[in-house]
Amino acid sequence: MIEWSEHGEPRSALWRSESGAPAPRRVQPADDTLPADTAYRLACEGTVLLWRGDFQNARQLLQALMRRADRKPAKAAARAAQKIAGAGLAERFHLHRQAQAQRARTLGALLIPVEGDYSIPLRRAPDWRAACTEAWGPADGQASVVALRELLGIVGAHEWRKKGVEIPALGSAPGNRIHPHYGVFSPLRGEYIDLVAQAPLPGTGLAFDIGTGTGVLAAVLARRGVRRVVATELAPRALVCAGDNLRRLGLLGRVELLAADLFPPGRAPLVVCNPPWVPARPSSAIEQAVYDEGSRMLKGFLAGLREHLEPGGEGWLVLSDLAEHLGLRSREELLGWIAAAGLRVLGRQDTRARHGKAQDASDPLHAARAAEVTSLWRLGAASL
Template identity: 65%
Template sequence: MQVADDRLAADAAYHLICEGSTLLWQGDFFNARHLMEALKRRLDKPKLRGKAQKNAKPAHPPAPAATPALAFHQQRQVQARRAHILGSILIPLNGDYRIPLRRAPDVQAACTQAWGPADGTARVIALRELQGIVSAYEWRKNGVQIPALQTLGGYDRIHPHYGVFSPVRGEYVDLVAQAPLPATATQTAAVAWDIGTGTGVLAAVLARRGVPQVIATDNAARALACAQDNVQRLGVAAQVQLCNVDLFPPGHADLIVCNPPWLPVRATTSLEQAVYDPDSRMLRGFLAGLAAHLRPGGEGWLILSDLAEHLGLRSRADLLAWTEAAGLRVVGRLDIRPHHRKAQNASDPLHSARAAEVTSLWRLAV
């Protein structure tokens, strides 16, 4: 770790970080942000200097990866290197979450939401992580508008907490709002389960659709607190019960909904656990246990993107084989195309897979 301040040039900072140093910033806070932006530019568009720039030959585009899976893993390596470099600018925090730097913003409320009340311990934090905490604070304060909730009436925003995956890609929520409910799911004693509830958005949609009782499960304390906050805001707390459990709670249900992580690879951060499911553990666990928990006439709804299939990380044959081995049959499927920007970005190394992606709600029965 090296002390750095406003006198450090961006090129020198970049070389220090690439050689293995982290930079403890002691200068103006806004200059630390400017340095971060300069590092981003060097990562996005590396520049040649002096004679090297004059004598440089036109760059040839890199050869495409041999397979989509290799392209995916190469992109993860690039992202990991980028995260390492941008995470190497460290900012000091006092024991009350104040930043002892010139022109530093007030981040006490954001840090308190992320970590709990200050305990008097001074620390350092990567500027990039601090920016993420402040961004999460704003998302939680303002909320994310969910069109499906608006269609079903009442308050229509979900407020994601720090460390809980935000439903910014809302197409899967639309599928749950539109799929035909099993005949038994709206009866007086009907119960639906939302497995891995996260922000609680799907539990809220089911409650708004008239399911009398919804049990929403998760094994992350942050997610359960977030879901509780959201179901109260949305006015469905009387219908939704939160349960700290991995996958299924005890008992049986008329409808069991699960939106597992879509890509079967290892997560490297806690937030990535909402996207990456090593060896399809949660997906296979849901399928294997579903039949034992469904009431007669009930259905299981599996929400899954086929991006992993287009990337060569999992095959459709695998998914169908796991379904059949679990004693399940497919009684229907709803499909929707994603609307996110990456699907339209031709410069994305994974563009061909993203452009072909379809998100599906699989209706499963015993």
């Protein structure tokens, strides 16, 4: 719960935070009379602002806070640049993550009240009850408070869910869209999907898809002719999302969804896994699709793959080498884990990164992103 005082009386409401951040302790009601400079100073000092004014003015204030967060004083910018220039690759990455986290905390200081039916009790507030229901589940009548920035993310996810993401590997439109749910990583980067769509299949009888997420790779395998796919997932949101997508695509009869941490029971001639690519701590549930502290899922997949492969079967590890360019994992470490798991490399297919950040020279991690290669590693059991 979040607690504050307003008009001399104690107030409280349910605190909502996708990142699991603790409820703030310093809460100050604010309205249209609050100057942006004052709001930014309070946010930097750790005071959150519970908005009581016009909703559209709150959106404008958030934009003003963003401009101030991105406009560093010359001396501070020079010190930060000097610190980054003298840092190693891994340290640069962690400094970048720290800066991102600090910016997120500052911009997350503008809070919006939400009624028990998910309506917003502010002037000119939009009706976002459908988006909130998708993210939080059915309304339970309890008033809550959420950061405006997070609320905007919920609405953005709602729009993506309605529109869907076109996946050429699933065939022609309109039956080739994946609809990501809130909190489930969207398959906007198509290179890893294309690798799975193009690699020669070792068989078409059965495949396991480990950590299916939206269900996109399971759907690609089924559309390629694999008669039965068992797709596992641990996150409840992702299981619901995958089920929705497979139903839309007419593939529920060929893809079985299973709540499991990594592997289903049994063996298969093909086992596919696209684990998080960067060994770092995620800051929210959706970041778990990208960041995995200690490479837990990658190591777990490699360690258990051999006992879930049929004789002569293949494990497809779909992995970016971004972590290698960031100094967070070496190629030698990866090959060592493969060998230690009793596996051997049968082949590898590579593709260059095509996303926008790979071409953005202003990105602090541009050098690593520009060099990034995504690979499909074909793994088999090593000879005893």
